[in-house]
Amino acid sequence: MGARQPENTRSFALCAHGGAGKTSLAEAMLFCNGQTTRMGVVQNGNTVSDFQSEEQKRQISISTSLLTLERKGKMLFALDAPGFADFTGEMSAAIRVADTAVILVSAVGGIEVQTSRAWEYAEHHNAPVTFYISKMDRENADFDKVLADIKDQFSPNALPVFLPIGSAEKLKGIVDVIKNKAYLYNLDGTGKFTEAEVPADMADAAAKAHEALVEAAVEMDDELMEKYLEGESISDQDFIRTLKKAIASKRIMPVLTGSATQNVGVHQMLDFITDYFPSPVDIGAIEAFDGDNKVEVLPDVNAPFSALCFKVMVDPYVGKLSFIRAYSGTLSSEGTNIYNVKKGDDERISSFKLMCGKDGKDVKEIIAGDIVAIPKLQSTKVGHTLATKGGAGYLFPHIEFPKPVYSVAVVAKTRADEDKMGNAISKTLEEDRSLTFEKNPETHDNVLSGMGDMHIDIVLSRMKERYGIELETKTPQVPYRETIRKTAEAQGKHKKQSGGHGQYGDVYIRYSPLERGAGFEFVDSIKGGAVPNNFIPAVERTSRVHGVRSFSRLPGCRFQSRIIFWKLSRS
Amino acid sequence: MSFKLATRLSFKKGIMDASPVLLEPIMNVEVTVPDQFMGDVMGDFNSRRGRIMGMEAHGKLQVVKAQAPLAEMFRYAIILRSMTSGEGTFSMEYSHYEEVPADIAKKVIAAHKKEDEEEE
Ligand SMILES: Nc1nc2c(ncn2[C@@H]2O[C@H](COP(=O)(O)OP(=O)(O)O)[C@@H](O)[C@H]2O)c(=O)[nH]1
Ligand SMILES: [Mg+2]
Numbered sequence: 001m002g003a004r005q006p007e008n009t010r011s012f013a014l015c016a017h018g019g020a021g022k023t024s025l026a027e028a029m030l031f032c033n034g035q036t037t038r039m040g041v042v043q044n045g046n047t048v049s050d051f052q053s054e055e056q057k058r059q060i061s062i063s064t065s066l067l068t069l070e071r072k073g074k075m076l077f078a079l080d081a082p083g084f085a086d087f088t089g090e091m092s093a094a095i096r097v098a099d100t101a102v103i104l105v106s107a108v109g110g111i112e113v114q115t116s117r118a119w120e121y122a123e124h125h126n127a128p129v130t131f132y133i134s135k136m137d138r139e140n141a142d143f144d145k146v147l148a149d150i151k152d153q154f155s156p157n158a159l160p161v162f163l164p165i166g167s168a169e170k171l172k173g174i175v176d177v178i179k180n181k182a183y184l185y186n187l188d189g190t191g192k193f194t195e196a197e198v199p200a201d202m203a204d205a206a207a208k209a210h211e212a213l214v215e216a217a218v219e220m221d222d223e224l225m226e227k228y229l230e231g232e233s234i235s236d237q238d239f240i241r242t243l244k245k246a247i248a249s250k251r252i253m254p255v256l257t258g259s260a261t262q263n264v265g266v267h268q269m270l271d272f273i274t275d276y277f278p279s280p281v282d283i284g285a286i287e288a289f290d291g292d293n294k295v296e297v298l299p300d301v302n303a304p305f306s307a308l309c310f311k312v313m314v315d316p317y318v319g320k321l322s323f324i325r326a327y328s329g330t331l332s333s334e335g336t337n338i339y340n341v342k343k344g345d346d347e348r349i350s351s352f353k354l355m356c357g358k359d360g361k362d363v364k365e366i367i368a369g370d371i372v373a374i375p376k377l378q379s380t381k382v383g384h385t386l387a388t389k390g391g392a393g394y395l396f397p398h399i400e401f402p403k404p405v406y407s408v409a410v411v412a413k414t415r416a417d418e419d420k421m422g423n424a425i426s427k428t429l430e431e432d433r434s435l436t437f438e439k440n441p442e443t444h445d446n447v448l449s450g451m452g453d454m455h456i457d458i459v460l461s462r463m464k465e466r467y468g469i470e471l472e473t474k475t476p477q478v479p480y481r482e483t484i485r486k487t488a489e490a491q492g493k494h495k496k497q498s499g500g501h502g503q504y505g506d507v508y509i510r511y512s513p514l515e516r517g518a519g520f521e522f523v524d525s526i527k528g529g530a531v532p533n534n535f536i537p538a539v540e541r542t543s544r545v546h547g548v549r550s551f552s553r554l555p556g557c558r559f560q561s562r563i564i565f566w567k568l569s570r571s
Numbered sequence: 572m573s574f575k576l577a578t579r580l581s582f583k584k585g586i587m588d589a590s591p592v593l594l595e596p597i598m599n600v601e602v603t604v605p606d607q608f609m610g611d612v613m614g615d616f617n618s619r620r621g622r623i624m625g626m627e628a629h630g631k632l633q634v635v636k637a638q639a640p641l642a643e644m645f646r647y648a649i650i651l652r653s654m655t656s657g658e659g660t661f662s663m664e665y666s667h668y669e670e671v672p673a674d675i676a677k678k679v680i681a682a683h684k685k686e687d688e689e690e691e
Contacts, residue, residue: 085657113657403662406648452648478642480679481594481668488588492581494573505573509581511589516668535574542578 004075006280006299009369010273011077011325012130013064013094015121016104017112018083021134023049023061024260025104026080032191032266033069035356039189039263048357049080053465054458062458063431064090064311066323066355066371074274077371083114086455089401089434090311092121093382096399097310097325097371100277101127104134107141107167107257111149119154128278129253131158132269137187137259141167147255154253159216160209161254161272162265165199174258174265175202176272177209178243183268191263216252217242248278280369286327288385288394295394297327299368304391305329309384310399313373314431314466318358321373322380328392332365338374339389345379346389382433401433404449408456408473411446417469421446424467428459435459442479487512507539520544593676594668596641599624601634602651604659609633611654619643620672638666642679 014022027047031039040047045056049065061082069076081087081094091114095101101122105115122129133146143164150158165172165182173184175198182196198206218228220242228234246252256272258265285296288306297306311323331338337346353360353373366372380386383399412418425437425448436449450456456473463469489510496503514521522540600621602612612635613623621639628634644663651659671679 085652405661405663407645452652475645478595478640478679480671482591483594484586484589484591486590488585490581490583490585490588492577492579492584494576494580496573503573505575505577507574507577507581509578509585511585513589538574539578542575543582 004365004367006301006367006369008074009077009279009367010074010100010277011079011098011280011369011371012100012102012273012277013079013081013091013098013127014102014104015081015091015095015118016083016134017106017109017114017118018060020083020104020106020109020112020115021260022080022083022104023047025132025134025266026065026067026078028191028260028263028266029069029078029270030067030356032263032270033071035069039261041261051358052462054462058458060084062087063313064094065357066373068354068356068361068371069270071270071274075370076270076273079371084454085114085117086451086458087434088114088117088121088451091118092124093310093399093401093433095121095127096125097308099128099280099283099369100130101125102130102132104132105146105150106138107133107135107143107146108138110142110146111153116153126250128248128250128283129155130247130277131253131255133164133255133257135259135261136164136167136257137169137171137262137264139168141171143167143257150255155250157216157251158253158255159212160257161213162256162258162268163202163205163209164257164265165202171259171262171264174268175199175206176268177206178213178240180206180210183265185262185264187262187264189261189263191266193267213243213252214239217246219251220245220249244276244278244282247276248282280327286396288327288396290394297392297394297396300328301330301367303328303368305331305386305388306392306394306396307331307386308396308399309377309380309382309386312380312382312431314427315358319376321353321360321375322377323355323371323373324386326366326368326370326372327396328368329388330365330367331388333362334364337389338377338380339387339391340377340380341385341387341393341395343379343384347377347379349377350375381430399433402451404434404436404451406452406456407447407449407476409443409445409476410448410460410471410473413470413472417471420467420469421471424463424469427467428463432459440476440479443477445474445476447476448473484511484513505535509543592673593671593679595671597638597666597669598641598644598663599666600637600639600644600647600661600663602637602659602661603629603632603634604651604655605631606633608655608659609635612651612659615650615654640669640671641665 014026016022023042026049027040030036030048042059050056050061055062065080067078079094079098081091103118105111131150133143135141161177163175165175173182175182180198182198183193184196185193214234217239218224224238256269280299285298288295288297306328307324307326309322309324313321333349333352336349338349339346351362352366354363355373360373385395412421429435429437434451438447440447460471491508493506522543524536604612616623616637616639619639620643621637624636624638626633626635651661
């Protein structure tokens with residue numbers, strides 16, 4: 001591949017509400033770039049991104065897929081993040097490691113809940129944003145309305161770079177307002193297009209959109225700004241230079257459009273990404289921490305190597321794949337180890353893989369800015385910083401995942417399932433950071449918690465498919481407790497004459513409430529020597545056990561009060 | 572053995588004489604929703620034996636702080652999502668134990684009694 005440079009790398013996360021068209025767009029990009037010979041269809045379960053059987057069955061994306069595209073000497077890393085609310089953790093992580101967030105908004109459905117969440121994450125991670133108004137071929141597609149809503153709800157910096165020519169079944173193509181050219185398509189999915197002049201009835205709109213871009217771009221350069229205000233014309237070169245700067249700094253959030261399934265405008269979008277999306281160098285320093293000290297990490301290929309693991313995939317066939325984003329340096333897979341800064345473990349690298357859905361292509365060397373997968377790392381988990389031993393000693397901030405909000409108790413169906421449960425769950429937890437598992441010490445329930453019922457459902461069917469283990473779910477039990485409100489005393493007398501051996505026990509116990517939260521207390525207040533000591537432990541043990549299951553007899557119910565054992569007699 | 576049985580006999584009687592009550596965990600719940608769902612969210616808390624502890628505005632969003640028994644909250648993620656078309660989010664943590672109202676305690680105990688007898 002020759003000496004690659006981070007200047008030639010583009011990475012972006014496709015994010016949106018579920019169903020906005022991310023997976024279809026990714027599919028069209030691969031096809032337009034000549035990397036597939038046929039466009040897959042989400043409904044047919046044959047797209048490159050949705051390769052997991054649960055994704056194909058449900059026709060939605062569940063976890064982030066990485067697609068690598070090579071175009072005009074540049075490397076493009078696309079992360080197709082799932083859109084449904086149950087998987088927002090994946091979306092946030094994808095935006096964190098990609099250099100640009102591409103937020104898709106359906107031209108029909110407009111802004112939806114998860115669109116806003118994508119926007120919030122992009123703001124939170126300070127990621128440059130490009131909007132893509134999708135599905136322009138659909139009936140009732142309304143570019144202008146969706147654009148106005150984006151400006152209103154998100155940012156006035158959203159400025160169109162592409163304008164659709166027609167819409168719905170009359171969609172003809174797009175106008176690129178930077179180049180001031182039209183690209184005309186047949187609506188046949190082949191992606192074949194012809195370049196043409198901007199249609200006369202769109203000339204005004206295109207000129208206005210172009211002017212808006214120039215006006216915002218020149219703000220990046222004071223001298224140029226003055227020239228512009230004085231009415232001088234701005235050269236294409238100056239415009240493009242400042243436009244790139246404005247995009248990297250969020251002064252301009254380009255708005256693109258087209259149709260993924262009809263393959264309209266996708267070629268131009270890929271060119272736009274290649275030419276105008278910020279490279280890791282444009283993004284600049286990333287923050288890391290060496291102890292309490294802040295460190296600025298630059299995408300310098302000669303600096304010590306550092307990377308962040310943002311996703312782990314456990315595939316029963318491929319094995320474990322750790323997805324990493326490199327932030328600095330260069331690393332070769334030959335004879336090197338990778339050092340887990342967090343764990344202090346040195347691990348052997350077998351290869352680096354440029355991923356395209358489930359398929360990986362080996363690559364010998366990776367550089368700052370790359371997003372690749374490494375097979376078979378043992379101790380590396382999501383959020384861990386990787387480096388080389390004795391090299392970069394800092395840690396990148398941990399990747400945050402939302403806290404689980406929905407819990408079920410899981411019960412193994414059979415004894416065999418029970419034996420396999422621990423292993424299957426720990427493997428699943430490694431992959432899915434928004435899942436937790438815990439045995440409730442009071443109710444003894446095995447509680448699995450996630451982001452919603454769909455999430456839990458998917459986790460369970462995946463475990464069944466991969467590890468052959470079946471788990472039933474129940475509503476978790478409430479860890480009830482009991483107490484008493486007043487003091488009472490009671491004698492308990494057991495007497496049994498069987499054969500020659502007599503059994504006799506007679507105890508007096510006082511029960512009294514304790515203050516809230518004080519738990520259980522057993523007090524032995526028998527005057528010393530009154531009874532043989534060896535009977536007392538039996539009473540105490542029974543009190544404690546019995547205390548756990550007393551009046552309500554609810555499982556695991558702890559009894560909270562003071563038990564004063566004050567008299568015991570024996571015949 | 573005899574003392575074990577004697578202790579159990581004392582317990583059975585003693586605790587029933589000492590006004591036993593059932594306690595349940597109460598959760599602190601924080602719900603964030605757009606303005607227009609405030610009424611629904613608050614009304615819903617009433618129906619789950621909850622109480623509203625406070626409200627705060629955060630821009631276009633409202634944060635409702637409430638307390639409710641854990642027993643009423645297991646499906647809240649699903650309920651809140653459908654009540655607010657997915658716009659609401661919440662977080663929840665354990666706060667303290669409180670007495671279960673007598674009528675509900677009766678039901679809870681009755682529901683478990685059968686299971687328990689099978690076990691004994
Ligand atoms: N008509 C039309 N349908 C589309 C387009 N893009 C996606 N779809 C359909 O919208 C649905 C959701 O698409 P998908 O790519 O899975 O969306 P994702 O959830 O954002 O990945 C599928 O049925 C797609 O076939 C488009 O450009 N035009
Ligand atoms: Mg998808």
